[in-house]
Amino acid sequence: MNWTLLLNSMLVAGAAASLAILGGFVVALWLTGQSGGRRTALLIASVAAAALPPFLVVNAWIDLFGRTGSFHLWLPFELYSFTGCVALLASLFWPIPALLIHSAWRQANPELWEADPHLRGVAFVRQLLWPQARTAVAQSAGLVFVLALNQFSVPAILQVRIYPEELWVRFNTTFNHGEALALSWPMVIFPLLLLAWLARHPINWPRGVRTGSTVEFRRQLGTGLQRTCAALGGLVLVISPGLPLGQLLGTPGTWTQFAPALAAGRAAAGQSMLVALVPAVLAVGLGWCCARRRWAALFWPAYFLPGVLLGIGLIFLTNRNGLEWVYSSVAILYLGLTLRYLAPAWYGARLIRRGLDQELADAGRLGGATGWQRWTLVDWPQARPQLLALGYVLYLLCLWDVETINLIVPPGGETLALRIFNLLHYGHNGEVNALCLLLLLIALLPLAAGTIAWRLLAAAKGGGR
Amino acid sequence: MSWKDPGQRTKAQEMPKLHYLNAGCRFARWRLGIDWSFVLCCWPFALLLLTACSPPDTPDSRSLDSRLFSHAQVIGERGGGAGQFNKPRSVGLDGDDNIFVIDMTGRVQKFSPDGEFLLSWQMPETDKGKAKGMDTDPDGNVLLIEPHYMRVNHFAPDGRLLHQWGREGTNTGQLIFPRAVAVAPDGGIWVSEYAFAERIQKFSADGATCLLSIGGPGRGPGEFNRAEGIGVDADGNLHVADSCNHRIQVFSADGRFLRAYGRPGNQPGEMSYPFDIRIDEAGRQYVCEFGNSRIQVFDREDRLIEVIGGPGRAPGQFSNPWSIALDSQGNLIVADSQNHRVQKLWRRTQRAEVREPKVEDRKQNGSVTNHPL
Numbered sequence: 001m002n003w004t005l006l007l008n009s010m011l012v013a014g015a016a017a018s019l020a021i022l023g024g025f026v027v028a029l030w031l032t033g034q035s036g037g038r039r040t041a042l043l044i045a046s047v048a049a050a051a052l053p054p055f056l057v058v059n060a061w062i063d064l065f066g067r068t069g070s071f072h073l074w075l076p077f078e079l080y081s082f083t084g085c086v087a088l089l090a091s092l093f094w095p096i097p098a099l100l101i102h103s104a105w106r107q108a109n110p111e112l113w114e115a116d117p118h119l120r121g122v123a124f125v126r127q128l129l130w131p132q133a134r135t136a137v138a139q140s141a142g143l144v145f146v147l148a149l150n151q152f153s154v155p156a157i158l159q160v161r162i163y164p165e166e167l168w169v170r171f172n173t174t175f176n177h178g179e180a181l182a183l184s185w186p187m188v189i190f191p192l193l194l195l196a197w198l199a200r201h202p203i204n205w206p207r208g209v210r211t212g213s214t215v216e217f218r219r220q221l222g223t224g225l226q227r228t229c230a231a232l233g234g235l236v237l238v239i240s241p242g243l244p245l246g247q248l249l250g251t252p253g254t255w256t257q258f259a260p261a262l263a264a265g266r267a268a269a270g271q272s273m274l275v276a277l278v279p280a281v282l283a284v285g286l287g288w289c290c291a292r293r294r295w296a297a298l299f300w301p302a303y304f305l306p307g308v309l310l311g312i313g314l315i316f317l318t319n320r321n322g323l324e325w326v327y328s329s330v331a332i333l334y335l336g337l338t339l340r341y342l343a344p345a346w347y348g349a350r351l352i353r354r355g356l357d358q359e360l361a362d363a364g365r366l367g368g369a370t371g372w373q374r375w376t377l378v379d380w381p382q383a384r385p386q387l388l389a390l391g392y393v394l395y396l397l398c399l400w401d402v403e404t405i406n407l408i409v410p411p412g413g414e415t416l417a418l419r420i421f422n423l424l425h426y427g428h429n430g431e432v433n434a435l436c437l438l439l440l441l442i443a444l445l446p447l448a449a450g451t452i453a454w455r456l457l458a459a460a461k462g463g464g465r
Numbered sequence: 466m467s468w469k470d471p472g473q474r475t476k477a478q479e480m481p482k483l484h485y486l487n488a489g490c491r492f493a494r495w496r497l498g499i500d501w502s503f504v505l506c507c508w509p510f511a512l513l514l515l516t517a518c519s520p521p522d523t524p525d526s527r528s529l530d531s532r533l534f535s536h537a538q539v540i541g542e543r544g545g546g547a548g549q550f551n552k553p554r555s556v557g558l559d560g561d562d563n564i565f566v567i568d569m570t571g572r573v574q575k576f577s578p579d580g581e582f583l584l585s586w587q588m589p590e591t592d593k594g595k596a597k598g599m600d601t602d603p604d605g606n607v608l609l610i611e612p613h614y615m616r617v618n619h620f621a622p623d624g625r626l627l628h629q630w631g632r633e634g635t636n637t638g639q640l641i642f643p644r645a646v647a648v649a650p651d652g653g654i655w656v657s658e659y660a661f662a663e664r665i666q667k668f669s670a671d672g673a674t675c676l677l678s679i680g681g682p683g684r685g686p687g688e689f690n691r692a693e694g695i696g697v698d699a700d701g702n703l704h705v706a707d708s709c710n711h712r713i714q715v716f717s718a719d720g721r722f723l724r725a726y727g728r729p730g731n732q733p734g735e736m737s738y739p740f741d742i743r744i745d746e747a748g749r750q751y752v753c754e755f756g757n758s759r760i761q762v763f764d765r766e767d768r769l770i771e772v773i774g775g776p777g778r779a780p781g782q783f784s785n786p787w788s789i790a791l792d793s794q795g796n797l798i799v800a801d802s803q804n805h806r807v808q809k810l811w812r813r814t815q816r817a818e819v820r821e822p823k824v825e826d827r828k829q830n831g832s833v834t835n836h837p838l
Contacts, residue, residue, distance in 0.1 A: 068661060159593070172552075173570045174545045256684070257709075264711050264729035264737035264756055328778050411758060411784035411804060412776025419756075423709075426642070427660045429690065431709040 002166050006186050009163035012085055013149035019090035020144045021137060023236045024097025028133070029125070030233035031098065032105045033221055035214040042237075049241040050095035053400035055420050056436045057240065058157050060247035061088055062428040085160040089148045091240040096147075097140035100203065104136035105129065107204055110213035113220055121222040128220075139203055142194045149190055150306040152403045157424050163187065164306040171308075171407075177316040184309050191304030195297070205351065253430020254437050261434035265416060272415040273442055275330065276399035279337035284391045286338070287345030291353045299343040307403025310340055314408050330413045333405050337398045344397070348390040352383050392446055399443055416442070527780035531773055533749075533762060534797065534810040537781035540580040543805035545570065548582035553800040553807055554597040555788040559622040560605025562792040566800065566807055567609065571595040573624070578792065580809060586624040590614060598645040598657075598694075599790070602670070608646045608654065615640040617656065617672055630672030635662055638675035645741070647695040647703070649718065655703055657692040665692060665705060667720070679720040684710055687722040693755075694741025694788060698748060706739040706752065713742060713752060713767075726767040731757050734769045743791040751789055751797055758783040760799065760810075778804055 031042045064071045065079045077083055112128065119127060152164040163186065171180040218226060248254055262269070290296040302310060314336050318327040326332050356379060364374045380387075402421045409418060416439045423432050528536040541550045552569035559565065563583065564576040571591035575583040588596050594613030602608055606627060607620045616631030617640075631640045641662045647655045652670040667677040680689045690709035697703055701718035711729035713736075716722055727736040737756025744750050748765030758776040760783075763769055774783045784803035791797055795812040 172545075175543065175549075175551070176545075257690075260711055260729040263735070264731075267731060267737075268756070409803065411778050411782065414756075414785065414803075426691065429709060431690065 001183065002163070005161055005163045005166045008082075008161060009149055012082065012089070012155065012160065012162060013145045013151075015082075015086040016089035016093060016148040017141050017144040019086060020093040021097045021141055023090060023094035023232075024099075024140065025101055025133070025137070026229050027094065027098040027233040027236050028101035028105065029129075029221065029225075030229040031102050033214060033218040033226060033229075039214075042233075045237050045241060046095045046098050048245075049091075049237070050099075051396055052092070052241055052244055053417065053436075053439065054092055054151070054154050055157070055400075055402065055417065055424055056248065056439070057092060057244045058088060058154055059420070059424055059428050059432050059436060060244035062157075062424070063247055063251070063433075064243060066428065080158050080160075082160060085155050085158045088154055088158070089151060092154070093144040093147060094236060094240070096143055097137065100136040100140045101133045103204060104133050105217075108132045110216070113213055113216045117220070120220055121225050124220045124222070125225070135201055136204075139198065139201065142197060146191050146194050146304050150187055150304060152306050152308055153421060157421070164308055167306065167312070168308045168407075171312050177312055180312050181309070181316075184305070187306055187309060188301065191301055194304070195300050199297075248433055248436055248440075251430065251433050254433035257430040257434040258437060261431055262438055265419065265435060265438065267412070268414050268416050268419050269438060269442060271330070271413060272399060272417065272439065273445070275333050275337065275405070275413070275415050276395045276442075278334050279341060279398050280391050280394035282334065282338045283341045283345035283394050284349065284387060286342055287347075287349040287390075288353075288387070290346060291349035296346040297343070299339070299346065302339050303341065303343045307340060307401065307405075308407060310336060310404050311407035314339075327408075328410050330410060332408050332410060333413055333415075336404045336408055337401060340401070340404050341394050341397055345390065345394055348393070349387070352386040352390065355386070356382050388450070395446060396443055399439065524780060529773065529781050529810065531810075531813070532771055533795075533813055534773065535813045536811055538580060538809045538811065539780050540564070540576060540807040540809060541566075541805075547585060548574070548576070550574075550805045550807065552802045552805060553787070554595070554802060555599045555609075556790045556798045556800045556807060557599030557607050557609070558601050558790050558792050558798070559607055560601065561622070562794065562796075563622060564790070564792075564798055564807065564809070565599060565607050565609075567596050567599065569595055573609065573620070575622070575624070576807075578796075580807075584624060597787075598643065599788070600646045600648050602648050602654075603652055608648065610643045610646050610656070612642045612644055615643065617643065617646060617654070628671070630668075637666070637678045640666075644692065645694045647697045649697050649703075650699070650701050651718070655695055655697065657689075657695050657705065659689075659691045659693075663689045663692065665689070665695065665703070665716075677720045679716060679722075686725060687714070687716075689714075693739070694753065696742040696744050696750075698744035698750075699746055704742045704744055704750060706742045708738045708740055708755070711736045711738065711756075713739060713750065713763075724767070726763070727752075733772050734761070736761070740786070741788045743789050743797070745791055745795055751791065753786050753789045753799065755785050755787065755802075758785055758803075760786070760789065760797070773810065780808065781810075783808070 027046065031039065031046070034042055061079060063069055065075060065077070065084070066072065150164060152168065155162045156165055167180055167183055167187070170183060171177070314332060317323070318332055326335060360378050361374060364378045369377065400417055402417050405415065405418060406421070416435055420432055420435045420439065423435070526536055526538045541548050543549065543551065545551065550566065550568045553566045554569060555567050557565040562578045564578065566574050566576070571588040572585055573588065574585040577583055588611070596609050596611045598610035598612070600608045602619065605622060607622065609618045609620060611618065615633040616629055618626060619628040621627050631643065633639060633641065635641050640656065641658055642660045643656045644659050645657045649655060649667070653676060654668045654670065654672060655665055656668065657665045663682040664678055664680040666675055668675055680687060680692065682688060682690065684690060689705065689707050692705050693708040694706040695703060702723065703716040703718070705714045705716070707714050712725050712727035714722065714725045727739065729735060729737060731737055736752065737754055739752050740755040741753040742750060749770065750763040750767070752761045752763065754761060758774065760773040761769060762771050762773065774781055776782065776784060778784065783799065783801045786799050787802040788800040789797055795814070797810040799808045799810065801808050
């Protein structure tokens, strides 16, 4: 048991969570005061920041803030350090507190803002907003802490020694599954504590939009604080997603090396798509099937634990006679990613199911409709957009995943994410940028395909009339 | 489900066994919340219970459909013990064709030409990163690069450190993330560097003097984009695996750019991240492709002779090979990185039949057992 590394991990996670909450709180203040298109744009930027793959952000930071980076002269901090790792993790996770806090304020009664019209500025934040956001702050602190604690790829690339790395190194040097799994208890405890706490304090996701409250919110926030929040929030958005995307698209090497990277990486690109698509579909399907079952919450640890640990477990389970076909083929990637993302799929499906018209489902049941008929005629037409959105989120998660598949990738199963991760160990170059761009295009592919399909369907329907 | 239908329930009552089954299902569903969706989610574990718990077996050796090599012999398996590997990254040889392998744990292992484990030692410093890049000097000693410590080590075949040199820096004569090493016929030592420098320098045999520096970052002739492995042919020409430019570049002994070949892709003759290159006495060039998990052999005119391997775990197949070495008999040793093993491709001119029983003998003796990953 390496207590120093565990302490290091907790320090990194704690500092990253604190910084992420600070940034997220400021963005939430700015976001809640906006309405219409500006609010939508800010929400999209926040979601984009949350959706960016960690290695893409690391790649951009290495290019910009690394030892030979363009900004290194202006901001001469050592990226390959505790500070660099914390800053980078905070830039990845700030959207979680921002969206949760924003959601808490959006769901508050609008009359609350009008209760004391003289309450302005900092007093308004301290006496009205903070009590409303306290639970959301605690929830996001827990979430970011656990996610940062079990983050492996960013500290590994930045060569910051953390506890999951100890697991990885121990397993890699001794190949002792038992020892690695026994060592992992601190990584298990924190997610379990978080899950237990979240079970008692469920997250309130945004539902309705109360547009009437934004004007009052802005007025009570005050012009000075509003401008400060806008400036600081803008800075957060520039740091992420602005810098990573700007670096990616603005570097000439990205474009000059795109064609060679595509030609040399066609197999990996195809593999990435499959490895993302199949587990996403499987996870959504399974999640939907057991959406009403509470025991499926038992799969949460698979999501919160370090992916490396899941990989070690899968090697232990499948490297044996009779399961060799799983171990030596991409089936192990499908299995691993499905297990890892089953809990978010189940949770999403559960939320979607709650929003369905229960009376319609009951009517179908009473009318003698079979399960398949209820699915095709009642559930699917209602839940289609949400289920597709959930599937897309899982597709992205699987597409970016490096930690789960790093140890279990079979011959010929290399994905683009894994290739980027491996190349990043030797620092940034145009090839990595080109591969990141390729990965982003693959991420956008389902959206493009969906849009085209929807338009074709709409055109066909229009023609039919 | 039958128990939901009152009509079928009556039928079930007529058949006691089905009735009990239905009752059991209903109880499981009502009391435990378990139903078919539970089974769906737990199938991987159920599958496990249905299978035996012993590690799988695979053959150690397989004949190859190759003009140059008769068969592939697997050396080692995944693990941390003697003769086992974790992502072997570089292979090298001493004057007696003994095989040296450095893996991701920073351990160097020595094997006999037949693949018998002989000895091992751990590199003393691995905190910053692990060693990679090997070659043999004219005295039969092993040269090993430590990229993150910016130095080159000379080891005797018994593992004694004989000499160590290298100063960190980007100036000529200094080293910044050296990656690979190749010894020229004149005894000079070529060292490739990536990241900050993207260059290849030639040092005197003791490393004290920098004789030459070529390259720089870019895609043009003579420029590099992560030069990985390097090899020297009998004429002293330097061959460079320019990995992220997906090509091989050839330079004269005095560092003059001669030619380049290869383009990105996965068709024969195309390349995806060439990580290493070796040249035999006939001028044949063996290119180890990380991205396509194969070895391509080109003649001295850069024409493709044959493609060996592809992604897979059978002997003769590879998974992200990192490095190769050619012994004095023309056998090719491959660091089959992601398969956590080394493979030796036996030259066809030798009597392969004589070698193959040896592999079986070893398997019977239990000296080296080879399992997949």
